[in-house]
Amino acid sequence: MENTSYSQLQATGIYKSFGRVQVLNGIDFTMDTKDAIGIVGPNGAGKSTLLSVLSGAQAPSDGKIILNNQDITHTPARQRAKQGLVRTHQIPKPFSGITVFENVFVAAIHAATNDREEAYDMALESIKLCGMLHLANREADSIGLLDRKRLELARALATQPKLLFLDEIGGGLTEAEALALVDTILSLSERGIGIVWIEHIVHILLRVVKSLICMDSGQIIAQGNPQAVMSDQAVIQAYMGGSVDVVS
Numbered sequence: 001m002e003n004t005s006y007s008q009l010q011a012t013g014i015y016k017s018f019g020r021v022q023v024l025n026g027i028d029f030t031m032d033t034k035d036a037i038g039i040v041g042p043n044g045a046g047k048s049t050l051l052s053v054l055s056g057a058q059a060p061s062d063g064k065i066i067l068n069n070q071d072i073t074h075t076p077a078r079q080r081a082k083q084g085l086v087r088t089h090q091i092p093k094p095f096s097g098i099t100v101f102e103n104v105f106v107a108a109i110h111a112a113t114n115d116r117e118e119a120y121d122m123a124l125e126s127i128k129l130c131g132m133l134h135l136a137n138r139e140a141d142s143i144g145l146l147d148r149k150r151l152e153l154a155r156a157l158a159t160q161p162k163l164l165f166l167d168e169i170g171g172g173l174t175e176a177e178a179l180a181l182v183d184t185i186l187s188l189s190e191r192g193i194g195i196v197w198i199e200h201i202v203h204i205l206l207r208v209v210k211s212l213i214c215m216d217s218g219q220i221i222a223q224g225n226p227q228a229v230m231s232d233q234a235v236i237q238a239y240m241g242g243s244v245d246v247v248s
């Protein structure tokens, strides 16, 4: 599952409003398969909405999204997944009534290949990578939160992503559980999958990402070296003067 092909995503002048509420306010964002980027920011900053717009779940109100020199601004999420742009969700939503393996297989057959044998192999490798082989035949409904998060990751991996967007995949986990996920995510980055990870547990995030973006009120207020971003005055102010957890 080594990702050898290069992919570049470029979003410029992204705006998104819901009715009168302006949620994204002129975002410029560029990444490629070499990147591991974290996104932080206070609640309501627009982080999840940005991932939705980049992955195609929601259309921007204005702006342009280019993937490998091709305009995908109006390309639906399912098509973007086939092009290698995939996101996980804050609240994992496995298909109920089927097994862990079947959940991952469905993802592979929908986004990666029409060949059932190939989809089987992709699903198996994704499940192994996420340390879930022992749970492959369990009903997806019956597993705990950490394993549901792993399943969310395995389903995303089975689509053979080039750029993977993780939305608070550590949320709700204990410290030890979140650390267990870090190793898996690091191995994906090492395999050449570009990672964008929104996470409130910053010291966990900083174990993986090489650069950090802080958003507030629909804008990027700081970006670059993670430690520099977390000690930036505008970032500290955005967290309402409170100190930001950067212990690593």
Ligand SMILES: Nc1ncnc2c1ncn2[C@@H]1O[C@H](COP(=O)(O)OP(=O)(O)OP(=O)(O)O)[C@@H](O)[C@H]1O
Residues within 6 Å of the ligand: 018, 021, 023, 041, 042, 043, 044, 045, 046, 047, 048, 049, 050
């Ligand atoms: N579908 C929607 N309709 C109306 N408002 C929305 C919709 N989706 C998001 N919003 C609003 O947009 C703002 C940004 O939400 P978003 O979830 O992107 O923020 P976030 O930075 O990811 O927050 P959190 O860290 O709490 O998850 C919030 O005020 C939210 O209520």
